[in-house]
Amino acid sequence: MAHARPCTNHSQPLAVLLATAAVGVVGLLIVVPLVSVFYEAFARGPGAWWEALAHDPDTRHAIWLSLTVAPVAVTINTVFGIAAAWLVARFRFPGRSLLISLFDVPFSVSPVVAGLALVLIFGRQGLLGPTLAWLDWKIIFAWPGLVLATTFVTLPLVVRELIPVMEAIGPEEEMAAVSLGASGWQVFWRVTLPNIRWALLHGIVLANARAMGEFGAVYVVSGHIAGATDTMPLRVEKLFQEYRQPASMAVASVLAGLALVTLVAKFVIERRLEAESRDLEANRSQTESLDHTKVEGAVA
Amino acid sequence: MSIHVREISKSFGSFKALDRVSLDVPEGTLLALLGPSGSGKTTLLRIIAGLEFPEEGVIEEDGEDITERHARQREVGFVFQHYALFRHMSVFENIAFGLRVRKVPQAEVTARVDELLKLVRLEGLGGRKPAQLSGGQRQRVALARALAIRPKILLLDEPFGALDAKVRVELRQWLRRLHDEIGMTSVFVTHDQEEAFELADTVVVMNHGKIEQQGTPDEVFDHPATPFVMDFLGNVNVYHGRVENGRAFWHGIPIDYPEYPHAQAREARVYLRPHELEISSPAAAANRLGTSLQASVLRVTRSGLITRVSCRPHGSDQELQVDIPTETARRLQVNLEPGAHVAITPRKARVFVPDPEYVI
Numbered sequence: 081m082a083h084a085r086p087c088t089n090h091s092q093p094l095a096v097l098l099a100t101a102a103v104g105v106v107g108l109l110i111v112v113p114l115v116s117v118f119y120e121a122f123a124r125g126p127g128a129w130w131e132a133l134a135h136d137p138d139t140r141h142a143i144w145l146s147l148t149v150a151p152v153a154v155t156i157n158t159v160f161g162i163a164a165a166w167l168v169a170r171f172r173f174p175g176r177s178l179l180i181s182l183f184d185v186p187f188s189v190s191p192v193v194a195g196l197a198l199v200l201i202f203g204r205q206g207l208l209g210p211t212l213a214w215l216d217w218k219i220i221f222a223w224p225g226l227v228l229a230t231t232f233v234t235l236p237l238v239v240r241e242l243i244p245v246m247e248a249i250g251p252e253e254e255m256a257a258v259s260l261g262a263s264g265w266q267v268f269w270r271v272t273l274p275n276i277r278w279a280l281l282h283g284i285v286l287a288n289a290r291a292m293g294e295f296g297a298v299y300v301v302s303g304h305i306a307g308a309t310d311t312m313p314l315r316v317e318k319l320f321q322e323y324r325q326p327a328s329m330a331v332a333s334v335l336a337g338l339a340l341v342t343l344v345a346k347f348v349i350e351r352r353l354e355a356e357s358r359d360l361e362a363n364r365s366q367t368e369s370l371d372h373t374k375v376e377g378a379v380a
Numbered sequence: 381m382s383i384h385v386r387e388i389s390k391s392f393g394s395f396k397a398l399d400r401v402s403l404d405v406p407e408g409t410l411l412a413l414l415g416p417s418g419s420g421k422t423t424l425l426r427i428i429a430g431l432e433f434p435e436e437g438v439i440e441e442d443g444e445d446i447t448e449r450h451a452r453q454r455e456v457g458f459v460f461q462h463y464a465l466f467r468h469m470s471v472f473e474n475i476a477f478g479l480r481v482r483k484v485p486q487a488e489v490t491a492r493v494d495e496l497l498k499l500v501r502l503e504g505l506g507g508r509k510p511a512q513l514s515g516g517q518r519q520r521v522a523l524a525r526a527l528a529i530r531p532k533i534l535l536l537d538e539p540f541g542a543l544d545a546k547v548r549v550e551l552r553q554w555l556r557r558l559h560d561e562i563g564m565t566s567v568f569v570t571h572d573q574e575e576a577f578e579l580a581d582t583v584v585v586m587n588h589g590k591i592e593q594q595g596t597p598d599e600v601f602d603h604p605a606t607p608f609v610m611d612f613l614g615n616v617n618v619y620h621g622r623v624e625n626g627r628a629f630w631h632g633i634p635i636d637y638p639e640y641p642h643a644q645a646r647e648a649r650v651y652l653r654p655h656e657l658e659i660s661s662p663a664a665a666a667n668r669l670g671t672s673l674q675a676s677v678l679r680v681t682r683s684g685l686i687t688r689v690s691c692r693p694h695g696s697d698q699e700l701q702v703d704i705p706t707e708t709a710r711r712l713q714v715n716l717e718p719g720a721h722v723a724i725t726p727r728k729a730r731v732f733v734p735d736p737e738y739v740i
Contacts, residue, residue, distance in 0.1 A: 252464035255431055259451045259458040260478035260529060270477070274468040359467070359511050 114336055121333035124326060132330035138306045139331060142315035149223070149311060150291035153230035157287050158280070161238025166272070168239075169246035170254075180243070186235045194232050195300025198225065221303035226311065229297035234287040241283035242276055248360055249275050278352045285349065289342040293335060381442050381532040381565050382407045383428060388437035390423055397423040398434070399589040405567060405582075410559045412580035413569045416612065420589040421569045422461075422537055428567065429535050430454045441532070457526030459536040463518045465510040471497075471521050472506035478529035496524040499558075516547040523555075527562075536568035540575060552579055573613055577601065585609050607732045610651045617657075617700055623648035628731045631673040631693050637731040648733045654703035656728040659689060661714045662721050672725040675700060680716050682706055689716060691724070700724065 122129050133139055168180055186194065201207045202219040212219060219225045253275065257267045273280075295313040302309035310318060312335055319328035383405040390398040398420045405411050413421040426432040428439065430451035439447045446454060466474050473480075475496050479489045497503050500520035510518055519539065526534060539555070540548040556579050559566055570576050576583050577597040585592045585600060585608075592612075593605040604610040611618070621628055624645040628635045630652070640646060662674055675691040678699065682688075687709040689702045702724060704712075714722060 252460050252462065253466055255451075256458070256460055256464040256466070256525075257477065257481075259429060259431065259456065260481065260525065261452045262477070262481040263452070266481050270481075271466055274466075 114339075117329060117332050117336045120325070120329040123329075128326065129330050129333070132327040133334065136327065138310065139315055139319075139327065141307045142310045142312050142331070143334065145223075145226070145310065146292055146312040149226045149230055150288055152227050153234060153291045154284055154287050156227070156231050157234055157238045158284055160235070161242055161283060162276075162280070164239045165242030165246050165276075168243055170251055183236050183239050186233050191229075191233050191294065191296030191298075192300055195229050195297035198228055198232070198297070198301050202228070220301050221305065221309060223309070225301035226298055226309065229301045230291045230294050233294050233297050234290045237287040237290060238280065238283035241279045241286070245276050245279040246272075248357070278349055278356060282346065282349045282353060285342055285345045289339060292338055383533060383565065383567070384438075384440040384443070385424070385428070386438045386440070388424070388427060388434045388439070390420075390427065390432065390434045396589050398427070400437070401586075401589070401591055403584060403591065403594070405565055407565055408563050409581050410556070410566045410579065411568075411582045411584060412576035413567060413584050413586060414571070414573060414576040414612075415586035416571060418588075419586040421586045424586070425535050425537055425567060425569050428533070429456050429458045431458070455529070455532050457529065457531035457534045459519075459522045459526050459534070459539055461538040461541055463510075463522040463542075465518055465521055465525070467510055469509075470506060471502065471508050471510070471513070474510065474521055475506075475524045475528050477525060482529070492528060493524075496528055499527070500524045514547075515543050516551060519543060519551060532565070534564050534566040536566065538570060539568055540572075541570075548575075555579065585612060587612070604651075604730065607649060607651070610730060610732070615654060615701075617652040617654065619650040619652070619698065621648055621650050622646065623731060623733055630726070630729060631696065633671060633673060633726065635726075635729045635731055637733070640733055646733055648731050651730040651732065652700075652726055653728070654688065654701040655686075656726065657700075657702045658725040658727060659702050659704055659712070659714060659716075660723045660725065662723050664723065672723045675722055675724050677716055677718050677720045677722055679718055682709075689722075691722060693724070 133143070164179075164183065168176060199206060199220050202212065202225065203209055204213065204220070206220075217224075219228065253271050254267050257271045262270065293313055294311075295317070298311055299314060302311070302314060304310060304314060304318070306315075306318065312331055316328050316331045316335065319325075319331065383403075385401060385403040385405075388398050388401045389396070401420070401424060403424070413424060415421045423432060427434050430446075430449060430453075434447065437447070438445055441454075451458075466477065469477070472493055475493045476489050479492060484492075493506065494503075497506055500523060502517060502520055502524070505513070505517065510521065513521065519542075523536075523539075540551055543551065552575060568579070577600075580597065582594065583597050583600045584594045587608050593600055593609045595603075600609065601613065604613060610616055619630055621630060622645045623637050623640050625643055626636065626638045626641045628637050628648050628650055630650045635650065637648070640648075660672070673693050675693045678690045678692055680687060680689050685706055686703050687706045689704065689709075691700055691702065692698070693700055709716065714720075716722070
């Protein structure tokens with residue numbers, strides 16, 4: 081049979097063609113642009129690169145802002161993700177599948193629309209505008225708005241990672257812990273969290289990468305105020321619009337570097353995750369094959 | 381510690397898992413909850429453990445009402461069906477878990493866990509992860525973990541279900557010895573009657589959320605209270621017949637049934653266990669008219685110590701299974717070739733009439 085031949089058979093022209101096309105697309109769309117960002121950023125040497133980043137107060141502020149907004153958004157996501165995944169994986173209730181679909185809305189809605197929606201609610205003319213004005217809380221065009229927008233667009237990342245893992249592990253270990261006298265917190269810290277730690281870390285890394293790089297939603301709610309509400313991606317765009325390409329590329333290279341770090345972290349975590357799911361599978365298949373013997377035994 | 385369950389009911393949606401179940405487990409008993417899946421046995425076990433809560437009824441431990449008490453305050457050891465070992469913890473930490481959450485000092489934890497590792501014969505394996513153990517070893521870790529907190533009651537959900545046949549039998553005997561040593565009140569759930577009968581002091585047969593019969597293994601086996609118990613204990617010939625004037629008839633052989641003395645004939649079922657039937661040559665049975673019937677042999681299968689003869693009574697199209705010890709089959713002067721004629725004599729038969737008090 082033709083399809084039983086090894087895939088490395090170079091005499092197959094179709095395989096060669098497809099492989100070339102795949103490498104070509106990856107090279108053209110991913111590798112070349114990424115390399116060119118670093119090339120442009122360091123074209124005038126590391127000194128100029130450093131100066132562009134550190135000596136422009138607005139750029140410095142943008143980096144600092146990104147480094148504060150992203151962790152807060154990711155923390156909110158982590159707490160929400162664990163709670164929501166636990167709810168969905170451990171309980172059956174009406175509207176459960178609708179809730180799971182709602183977790184995905186931030187993936188399907190354009191970030192710009194998400195940003196506009198937040199303005200409609202929290203803006204001065206918005207739904208909660210009068211209340212917020214009375215409380216003297218500024219959300220839109222301020223730091224809380226950035227956190228809200230970033231949290232919104234990254235919302236599915238942690239919960240989506242956790243649901244399948246928690247479902248695969250099942251509630252038995254948690255029940256065992258309770259029967260041994262553990263309190264709710266003890267069950268969480270000693271049993272649930274260690275079991276989901278790699279999936280959780282995976283979700284956090286992805287959410288962080290997305291949070292650092294988010295542009296659309298943040299653009300709408302930030303008001304684009306240099307030195308106040310510009311995050312790194314907004315700063316890149318602004319510098320680029322102002323024809324300050326070397327400075328723009330320097331900031332862009334920081335974002336790209338972050339992406340590379342994420343890639344490595346993701347790779348390491350995914351290997352751990354695969355190892356754990358293999359263990360789970362091995363446990364399961366052993367139990368199942370023995371269940372089979374049990375049935376046979378009962379018949380005999 | 382004794383357990384008293386009074387009129388417990390529990391539903392899952394429209395499914396009635398337990399329907400006004402009452403059960404007494406005296407101190408020190410090893411009790412088996414036996415039944416098919418969906419009979420409510422696991423739900424009852426979980427309610428005793430405090431992992432589920434009943435909608436109606438009361439549970440008492442030594443006369444104290446513990447119905448509302450949460451699992452973590454019940455001092456119950458629970459062994460889960462698939463062990464539910466903490467996969468990321470070593471065997472040592474698994475066993476130590478109940479002590480750790482109680483903030484027991486380290487020295488005491490080490491001493492207790494070592495003692496338990498010895499008890500379950502897993503010395504030297506404390507550093508392993510559950511994934512590195514065999515099924516039987518995991519089972520014993522689960523047991524040691526449940527025993528670590530010195531529970532007053534030990535509950536086991538299908539404790540041997542996921543093990544292969546040989547390990548299952550070994551562990552069963554070992555658990556019985558362990559129970560006799562510790563003397564703890566224990567309840568286990570099983571769908572395997574052999575397991576229940578070999579291991580337990582008391583067998584409780586459950587079906588459709590109700591208790592069908594409760595008694596010692598001998599009582600339940602020798603005097604099944606209901607057709608369900610008879611069927612569930614398995615391997616039985618069932619015939620539909622009639623009962624009148626205190627007697628039922630099976631192929632012309634009368635079987636006493638004094639519970640129904642009425643003249644009006646009623647539908648009845650006759651249960652005959654294969655090992656309670658005797659087989660002999662037609663000639664030898666000729667002088668036992670009225671107590672035996674004539675049949676043709678269909679086939680003979682030998683499985684170790686038991687020889688099973690399938691035959692068809694004359695004038696019937698229903699097969700009849702007869703089990704005789706292989707040893708006896710060899711000594712019998714009976715032709716057991718397929719097609720040969722034999723005589724069958726029941727030593728014991730049971731008659732069940734749906735609601736015998738009711739007269740048409």
